[in-house]
Amino acid sequence: MTDYENIPVEKLLEAYRTFKSPVYVYEEAKILRQCDRVLSSLKDLPVKWLYAIKANDNPFIIEAINKKGIGFDTVSLEEVILCQAFTDNPADIFYTENSMTDEEMERAVEAGVVLNIGALSRLEQYLKHPKTKECCIRINPAIGDGHHAKVNTGDPESKFGIRIGLLKDAVDLAAKYNKKITGIHAHIGSGIKEPENQIAAMKVMLELSEEFPDLRYINFGGGMPTPYRKADREFNIERFAELARQLLTEDLKKRPNGFEYFFEPGRWFVAEAGYLVTSVTTVKDQVETVYLGTDTGMHHLVRPPLYEAWHGVVNLNKMEAPHDQLYTVAGNICESGDILAFDRLLPETEIGDVLAICDAGAYGMTMASQYNRRSLPAEVMITENGELKCIRPRLTADETVERFLKDCGYGG
Ligand SMILES: Cc1ncc(COP(=O)(O)O)c(C=O)c1O
Incomplete structure (x- = not known):
């Protein structure tokens, strides 16, 4: 079972289903x-x-x-x-x-x-x-x-x-x-x-x-x-x-x-209120390390590679399962340093499971970039009365590139 209490698991999963992954969610x-x-x-x-x-x-x-x-x-x-x-x-x-x-x-x-x-x-x-x-x-x-x-x-x-x-x-x-x-x-x-x-x-x-x-x-x-x-x-x-x-x-x-x-x-105001919700796209056994590859990375949360910062990670689909598997959570950026969490005990995790990277409300989205020309995540607020409100929609991959070409003044 996870040590993490007070995580709004159902709301995070609902945000994931509604706004797709990856998504920043704030309480x-x-x-x-x-x-x-x-x-x-x-x-x-x-x-x-x-x-x-x-x-x-x-x-x-x-x-x-x-x-x-x-x-x-x-x-x-x-x-x-x-x-x-x-x-x-x-x-x-x-x-x-x-x-x-x-x-x-x-x-x-x-x-x-x-x-x-x-x-x-x-x-x-x-x-x-x-x-x-x-x-x-x-x-x-x-x-x-x-x-x-x-x-x-x-x-x-x-x-x-x-x-x-x-x-x-x-x-x-x-x-x-x-x-x-x-x-x-x-x-x-x-x-x-x-x-x-x-x-x-x-x-x-x-x-x-x-x-x-x-x-x-x-x-x-x-x-x-x-x-x-x-x-x-x-x-x-x-x-x-x-x-x-x-x-x-x-x-x-x-x-x-x-x-x-x-x-x-x-940080005081926002860090603990934020989660970066991401889905597992790859499970890879490299003998010494089993990687969980995700659809986010250092371009969305740069704190781990930049400051060796530690963020809790939970598997939202398996909160109650035994946490007996050692994983390293990796991003999808083409850099070896793109690791979000080293050596975490998590439940046995499969492709399609949804992870929440905790305490990500501060210096997460403000430090995000489009490195590898990746799209930024959406941002969603769980309002005081429990509703999910999109506070920054995501652009699709096509829209991201289209906007980039336009911003550069390239093409028609
Ligand atoms: C001048 C200044 N004030 C306030 C802050 C806020 O710091 P923190 O988020 O750690 O409270 C910073 C962040 O580094 C800063 O540079």
């Missing part, structure tokens, strides 16, 4: 529950929550989270433009730049969104701009964390943020142009292991904040993890809130003119 109720958990955690303090839409930018998901009163955290001009479809208030959109171009800066200034700048060279360009008055800077707090080295963004040598040794220069630059740094930000990594690590970075930020005379807010970033392996401990949001409350309550005493604190998780 709306779980997304909304995650929103409620953070919203209630620090509600007595001037804390605002933003959703890092890079985790999953399906418009129906952005809308559901935003309706809960959660703002938008973006990392590209394209994400900013996408969020403008949901709000007329540019102050709701926080834009953390990363190697931004002049044109992107111009658009951000025009749009009036909150721009968060992570390099002195870009800060100077911004401060020089005749239409700017104030900004936020991204600090590298020299405390990094995350589920993998590739998502550790607070390491002192990472490409992100202005390092602590240059903060005085940032303050001087703002003074030179007679402008104000009103916000500071740090995001130390994705999948922070323990609440205490996030708290340590918050302490550094609160200390550094004393160097900024015009400060009105601090954004402490995102990074709340997901327990992908069932043995992983869940991030203790209550413990985190208790520790954060002590820090922020103390800090507020120094801020008589009002202040705001932001957090911007992405």
Whole structure:
């Protein structure tokens, strides 16, 4: 029997039958529950929550989270433009730049969104701009964390943020142009292991904040993890809130003119709500390894090859059968690295069985590509009242290629 509980097996199979395979399926109720958990955690303090839409930018998901009163955290001009479809208030959109171009800066200034700048060279360009008055800077707090080295963004040598040794220069630059740094930000990594690590970075930020005379807010970033392996401990949001409350309550005493604190998780809201449903197309015994070949792969869920990420896999047709066969679940991309799960104990599996790759709601579809010119999967929401709603239809193989040729301007 599978260890996986609370999987909506019948709904996933219904989604498979209705929308075909592969298909991403999301549980709306779980997304909304995650929103409620953070919203209630620090509600007595001037804390605002933003959703890092890079985790999953399906418009129906952005809308559901935003309706809960959660703002938008973006990392590209394209994400900013996408969020403008949901709000007329540019102050709701926080834009953390990363190697931004002049044109992107111009658009951000025009749009009036909150721009968060992570390099002195870009800060100077911004401060020089005749239409700017104030900004936020991204600090590298020299405390990094995350589920993998590739998502550790607070390491002192990472490409992100202005390092602590240059903060005085940032303050001087703002003074030179007679402008104000009103916000500071740090995001130390994705999948922070323990609440205490996030708290340590918050302490550094609160200390550094004393160097900024015009400060009105601090954004402490995102990074709340997901327990992908069932043995992983869940991030203790209550413990985190208790520790954060002590820090922020103390800090507020120094801020008589009002202040705001932001957090911007992405994965937290959506990871556990999502499943990538796929069917088994091949069973192949290579002596040491028995592969289950599927109709999806790294082009739809790149986390396993990119970060050696672990996702639970279940056979939806045989949830109660003994899990006594060792399989490696492979994708259909022409790359040896296209493996979604190594060495899993599953029930005896046959061609046509339907698998669900669990906890795939974050950094799944947003990182998907059409490598090998493959079509993208459909996306389906199990709504709060249990209906299946298609939130992005799939294109057929013919339509995918037709659109590609058209996008390239090739042919008639
Ligand atoms: C600047 C920034 N903020 C927030 C996030 C969201 O991180 P997570 O999904 O781990 O909460 C990311 C993701 O890496 C990020 O780069």
